[in-house]
Amino acid sequence: MTDTFHRWTTRTALLLFLVVGVGGCAGTAPTTDSSEQPPTATAQAELHHQSLNATLWMQRSAEYDALLRQTYAQAAQQLPALLDDSTLTAAVEQSEQMRTGAYADLPPAVILDVDETVLDNSPYQARLILDDETYDTESWNAWCRERKATAVPGALRFVEEAANAGVTVFYLTNRRDTVRSATRDNLEALGFPVDDEHLIMRGQREDWAASDKTPRREHIMQSHRIVMQIGDNLGDFLSEVETSLDERERMSATHRGFWGTRWFMLPNPQYGSWEGALFDYDYSLSPEEQRQHKREQLVPARSEE
Template sequence: MRKMLARCAARCLLVALVLGLLGTPACAPAPELAEDPGSGEDAAAATPRATPHENLHSTLYMQTAAEYAALTRQVFRSARRQMQAALRDSSWTAFPAQQERGRYRSKPPAVVVDVDETVLDNSSYQARLIRDGERYSTDTWNAWVREEQAEAVSGALAFAQAAEEAGVTVVYLTNRDASVEPATRRNLRALGFPLAERRDAVLTQGEQAGWEEKEPRREAVAEDFRILLFLGDNLGDFLPEVDRSIEARAQLAERYAGYWGRQWFVLPNPQYGSWEGALYDYDYGLSRAGTLRRK
């Protein structure tokens, strides 16, 4: 009940924001972006709510659109069918490096899933940023994770439970920091997601030396399992070195065209991701106004 009330509050917040924006005359010119005001009186006078937040529409879509829920269910249902096909074919692997090396057919099966916006829905955190006129920060993000209030993405829980019933280990490969792994585990477990008991199946960033990027963790999973599927919301959930130009990212995705919808399943995330960084050359030091101008 507590989680349901929190989710409803977040949705009501977004609706209120939309109504506030609708109060602006339709013919009014769009406000110009100002530089970050800094501190002092200028900062106090500059209200962050004067300009619509860049994540408003994407968060509304993910929280309210029937189409979004239908789309994520569709992805997980398709992935479930492919998982069954993969179990019948011992030559099947979703990891190109595993295919190249061979000697994986007798290994137990696993599916590798990203966590945020793949199996866990953090749109309530995004709603807070919109309410407060803020940007993502490590501190506010980790505080949100420790609340353990994320909900399941539609279709994710049924998929994970079906995998467990089929004897497939679900490995959660996330760029959440190792310091919030206990909270992540509790959140997943409270929602009913299966967590392997005999091995670490929640692989967080920095948990071991050299685990800053996802590729070394994929390699670690491949040592013990035949990887049937990858599921994620970011190109980096499938491939290394994805911080490239828009054109280079498109070429990289095209190079692996045969994997999409077969061994790899991507979920939509219009809120954030490496796709967004490509719009401003991954210059995360830019001010909010500077970032929007680059976009």
């Protein structure tokens, strides 16, 4: 999860539902302007509907389950080739050292995000919907401490295959270090091999306080060649992703050779940095204002003249 997660609610995601028929559920911090009019009942109902669809798709659709298993299976198939070629790395930061070959003799490692990549937190989203609540840090940390997240389909089998192939698995998460023990316990209970050394959390060190994962990736690549990365957000692969829509598309296209070979993206219609980009990451906007910005980003079919 990126830091964007800590600023959304389950009431504000329109893009994915309208574009691919799934729906998103992300949101905003409440406005502090008491003079601002609340959203209309119609807008509130529509926003509520998006969170319902997104969570139900992740919890109940065969399509989501199939897509997850398919992605992890493809990742496992790619792993042998990446291990055989010591010149390859899945970290952009590490690839800049390619000319020197400084990482060629390092042991291989894969980096996985945690939330919605390894751990499925959709029951937390469902709870928010049923209780008519919105995301906040307190309820999120309380959920983490319940240790009730389930495994994302396909994740455990991939991790086991990677470990059996002699690959070190790092879990690189934007969960804060305050829920370290709960996160480790949850992973262990599901059968994932994990210890504190390989669970890299936000705020674990003073220079790891930001949501940008680059400093933590750089820490891992000092001791390992990063052969693969798996996540559900552009920030799981690149730095400084909270930028314009056009720039995000350019960043993704620039590294098109990594997708499906060294980088594997899992779907997440509930939240992510993609949503904030639709309204320039201005989380002070009301739900209706965010909704209007999102509508303006739609690309309708053009009628023939």
